[in-house]
Amino acid sequence: MLENTVPGRGRRRAPGGFGRLTAVTAAGVLGAGLMLALPTSASGAATTLGAAAAQSGRFFGAAVAGGKLGDSTYVSILNREFNSVVAENEMKWDATEPNQNQFNYSGGDRLVNHAMGQGMKVRGHTLLWHNQQPRWAQSLSGSALRNAAINHVTQVATHFRGKINSWDVVNEAFADGGSGGRRDSNLQRTGNDWIEAAFRAARAADPGAKLCYNDYNTDGINAKSTGIYNMVRDFKARGVPIDCVGFQSHLGTTIPGDYQANLQRFADLGVDVQITELDVAQGSNQANVYAAVTRACLAVSRCTGITVWGIRDSDSWRTGENPLLFDASGNKKPAYTSVLNALNNAGSTATPTATPTVTPTSTPTSTPTSTPTTGTGACRVSYTMNSWGNGFTAGISITNTGSSALNGWSLEFTLPSGQTITSGWNATYSPSSGRVTARNVDYNGALAPGATTDIGFQAGHTGNTSKPDSFTLNGASCTVA
Numbered sequence: 001m002l003e004n005t006v007p008g009r010g011r012r013r014a015p016g017g018f019g020r021l022t023a024v025t026a027a028g029v030l031g032a033g034l035m036l037a038l039p040t041s042a043s044g045a046a047t048t049l050g051a052a053a054a055q056s057g058r059f060f061g062a063a064v065a066g067g068k069l070g071d072s073t074y075v076s077i078l079n080r081e082f083n084s085v086v087a088e089n090e091m092k093w094d095a096t097e098p099n100q101n102q103f104n105y106s107g108g109d110r111l112v113n114h115a116m117g118q119g120m121k122v123r124g125h126t127l128l129w130h131n132q133q134p135r136w137a138q139s140l141s142g143s144a145l146r147n148a149a150i151n152h153v154t155q156v157a158t159h160f161r162g163k164i165n166s167w168d169v170v171n172e173a174f175a176d177g178g179s180g181g182r183r184d185s186n187l188q189r190t191g192n193d194w195i196e197a198a199f200r201a202a203r204a205a206d207p208g209a210k211l212c213y214n215d216y217n218t219d220g221i222n223a224k225s226t227g228i229y230n231m232v233r234d235f236k237a238r239g240v241p242i243d244c245v246g247f248q249s250h251l252g253t254t255i256p257g258d259y260q261a262n263l264q265r266f267a268d269l270g271v272d273v274q275i276t277e278l279d280v281a282q283g284s285n286q287a288n289v290y291a292a293v294t295r296a297c298l299a300v301s302r303c304t305g306i307t308v309w310g311i312r313d314s315d316s317w318r319t320g321e322n323p324l325l326f327d328a329s330g331n332k333k334p335a336y337t338s339v340l341n342a343l344n345n346a347g348s349t350a351t352p353t354a355t356p357t358v359t360p361t362s363t364p365t366s367t368p369t370s371t372p373t374t375g376t377g378a379c380r381v382s383y384t385m386n387s388w389g390n391g392f393t394a395g396i397s398i399t400n401t402g403s404s405a406l407n408g409w410s411l412e413f414t415l416p417s418g419q420t421i422t423s424g425w426n427a428t429y430s431p432s433s434g435r436v437t438a439r440n441v442d443y444n445g446a447l448a449p450g451a452t453t454d455i456g457f458q459a460g461h462t463g464n465t466s467k468p469d470s471f472t473l474n475g476a477s478c479t480v481a
Contacts, residue, residue: 015063015088015248015250015277015309015317039051039080045344046340046343046344047340048080048081048340049081049082049325049336049339049340049343050081050082050083050084050120051083052340052343052344053083053305053306053343054083055343055344055346056298056343056346057304058297058298058303058304058305058306059083059084059121059165059304059305059306059307060081060082060083060084060305060306060307060339060343061082061083061084061085061086061120061121061123061305061306061307061308062078062081062082062084062085062086062307062308062309062310062311063085063086063087063088063125063277063307063308063309063310064078064085064086064087064088064111064311065088065089065315066087066090066107066110066111068315069110069111069114073312073329073330074311074312074315074330076330077311077312077326077330078311079118082120083119083120083121084115084120084121084122084123084165084305084307085111085114085115085120085121085122085123086122086123086124086125086276086307087107087108087111087124087125088309088310089107089132090107090108090110090111091107091108091111091124091125091126091156091160092125092126092129092132093127093128093129093132093133093134093137093152094132094133094134095107095108095132096108096152096156097134097137097152097155097156098134099134099136100134100136100137100148101151103155103156103159105156105159105160108160112160112163112164116163121165121305122163122164122165123164123165123166123167123168123274123276123307124157124160124164124166124167124168124209125167125168125171125214125276126167126168126169126170126171126214127152127153127156127157127167127168127169127170127198127202128149128152128153128169128170128171128187128194128198129170129171129172130172130173130183130185130186130187130188131172133186137149137152137186138186140186141186141189141190142189142190143190145186145187145190146190146191146194146197149187149190149194149198150197150198150201153169153198153201153202153205154201154204154205155205157201157202157205157206157209158205158206160206161205161206161208161209162206162208164206164209165209165210166209166210166211166212166243166244166272166274167202167206167209167210167211167212168212168213168214168246168276169195169198169199169202169211169212169213170195170198170199170213170214171214171215172214172215172216173185173187173188173195173213173215174215174218174224174227174228175224176217176224177223177224178223179223179227180223180224180226180227180230181227182227195213195231196235196240199211199235199240199241199242200240200241202241203241210243210244210272211241211242211243211244212242212243212244212245212246212272212274212276213228213231213232213242213244213245213246214245214246214248214276215228215246215247215248216248216250216277218247218248218262219247219249219251219255219256219259219262220256220257220258220259220262221256221258221261221262221265225262228245229265229266229269232245232266232269232271233269236269236270236271236458237458242271243271243272244271244272244273244274244304245266245271245272245273245274246273246274246275246276246277247262247263247273247274247275247276248276248277248278248309249275249276249277249278249279249293250277250278250279250309250318251278251279251280251281251289251293252280252281253280253281253283253285253286253289254285254289255289255292255293255296259292259293259296260295260296260299260300263296263297263300263303264300267300267301267302267303267395267454268384268395268456269395270395270456270457270458271302272302272303272304273297273300273302273303273304274303274304274305274306274307275293275297275303275305275306275307276307277307277308277309278290278293278306278307278308278309279308279309279310279316279318279321279323279324280293280323280335281318281321281323282313282321282322282323286323286333286334286335287333287334287335287337287338288338290325290335290338290339291338291339291341291342293306294306294338294339294342294343295342298342298343298346301397301452301453301454302454308324308325309324310324311324311325311326312324312326312327312328312329312330313326313327313328314328325339378400378401378402378403378473378476378478379398379399379400379401379402379411379471379473379476379478379479380398380399380401380478380479380480380481381396381397381398381399381411381471381473381478381479381480381481382396382397382399382480382481383395383396383467383468383471383480384396385465385467392419392458392459392461392465394456394457394458394459394467395454395455395456396411396438396454396455396456397452397453397454397481398411398447398452398453398454398455398473398478399450399451399452400447400448400449400450400451400452400473401449401450401479402449402476403449404449405446405447405448405449406445406446406447406473406474407445407446408440408445409439409440409445409447409473409474410437410438410439410440410473410474411427411437411438411439411455411471411472411473411478412435412436412437412438412471412472412473413435413436413438413468413470413471413472414434414435414436414468414469414470415433415434415436415459415468416464416466416467416468417464418461418462418463418464419433419459419460419461419462419464420432420433420459420460420461421433421436421457421458421459422457422458422459422460427439427440427441427444427455427457428441429457438455438457440453
């Protein structure tokens with residue numbers, strides 16, 4: 001939905017953008033930019049959403065309307081509670097390029113400058129979307145539109161280079177319903193590779209930003225989310241630069257029972273996952289749904305953060321549904337408390353989820369920590385594989401089941417014949433075939449007793465898709481889950 005009418009308040013744009021509420025039947029009850037001072041209570045628990053999320057290396061952000069930055073209550077909550085922001089509309093195509101090759105960054109710059117002044121991360125939203133295109137772009141088609149779109153991606157990403165933590169490069173390109181296919185749009189009609197072209201242009205323009213695909217009605221495992229999953233898997237196999245997938249999560253009164261499993265299957269492809277536009281309809285279950293979403297993100301190590309779409313109920317596009325964490329007066333709602341408690345329960349023992357900002361195209365070069373100095377290496381390993389044609393991705397979860405902390409680790413396993421690692425994440429791998437040693441990188445070397453870290457790699461195969469049958473951590477045998 002591009003716009004919705006709000007009586008007495010004119011017309012305003014919906015989020016980026018969301019066509020209809022997620023249909024669910026199953027009930028169920030995210031680096032740089034973190035604030036240096038983390039507010040805590042006398043008990044040591046964090047007292048704000050951003051500080052509580054930062055304990056586990058994540059962000060907790062909000063969508064911000066530039067026109068509300070003059071509202072003192074709004075800004076007070078924003079600055080106090082959040083460590084990440086995203087523009088509601090100021091970075092979309094119609095705002096940044098109202099006339100072809102005439103760019104206007106004033107709204108986006110204002111938001112970025114505010115965020116940087118507060119030590120916040122910035123999510124960029126969105127470079128290409130079938131809605132909120134300027135009128136001149138709507139009149140183009142074919143190669144003229146393709147060239148204009150790629151130029152737009154290049155110019156906007158270049159302007160904000162070095163200031164954006166992650167970009168929603170493409171938004172809502174998949175159709176609703178049971179086909180799992182692409183949405184028909186003027187962009188889609190320029191050729192099925194338009195999404196790939198956009199991601200490649202964004203990487204060239206800003207190599208340091210994480211590049212995300214973002215969509216709605218993808219919260220559970222369904223035809224639409226599976227279509228996106230297949231695209232991401234193909235991109236990873238072919239080296240198309242994609243770093244993250246955004247799940248808008250505009251929810252009603254329940255959460256899909258397979259919400260966490262859906263996040264995890266994408267993470268197992270080697271991409272980060274983010275909750276990008278969270279809001280939950282008011283009702284007796286609102287606090288429970290918010291808490292369940294938060295816990296699901298915390299349970300997936302590559303879920304790097306959560307963004308709510310707005311701050312106060314009166315700021316929400318979902319008029320009358322009161323779907324946010326603060327009421328119209330700026331008071332904290334029970335849903336706020338449920339989220340804060342869930343974040344604090346993760347605490348500082350959660351495995352950090354920050355990942356390199358550039359998708360690896362070869363074995364990562366991050367410097368490993370020093371040779372392990374503590375811990376015997378007792379562990380449990382879970383190994384998952386997604387294969388296709390002559391390639392596959394593998395996800396490995398490593399849990400320290402010993403009684404002492406590990407300060408640096410190395411995991412050894414033997415790849416079956418014909419399998420060769422081509423790229424990896426969250427570890428360095430050597431050699432690429434045969435008996436392989438995966439060593440921690442600089443941000444995940446510390447594993448407390450009971451803590452888990454996730455690593456993974458992409459590999460080719462010659463027909464043999466069997467899994468390694470044994471693993472050792474720091475020389476000790478692991479239990480295979």
